[in-house]
Amino acid sequence: MQIQEVALTVSGLAAAAxxxxxxxxxxxxxQPGQVTVTIGSSxxxxxxxxxxxxxxxxxxxxxxxDSRSLAAG
Numbered sequence: 789m790q791i792q793e794v795a796l797t798v799s800g801l802a803a804a805a806x807x808x809x810x811x812x813x814x815x816x817x818x819q820p821g822q823v824t825v826t827i828g829s830s831x832x833x834x835x836x837x838x839x840x841x842x843x844x845x846x847x848x849x850x851x852x853x854d855s856r857s858l859a860a861g
Contacts, residue, residue: 791830796844797837804834 798804805823809816815826825832827848
């Protein structure tokens with residue numbers, strides 16, 4: 789099974805974009821009101837919205853060969 793795209797709302801779009809780009813070192817494309825994070829062949833789309841009163845859990849598997857290239861950065 790391969791997930792093509794997941795969309796989540798966030799209350800701090802700029803902070804979320806910085807986290808995925810600066811901390812996780814993933815490619816981030818910013819558009820007005822939306823950020824798209826590319827994770828392998830999948831996309832995580834973040835949209836500005838109201839805070840969510842619950843929890844999101846999204847696990848992303850990275851193949852060992854890919855994790856070595858991420859660490860080498």
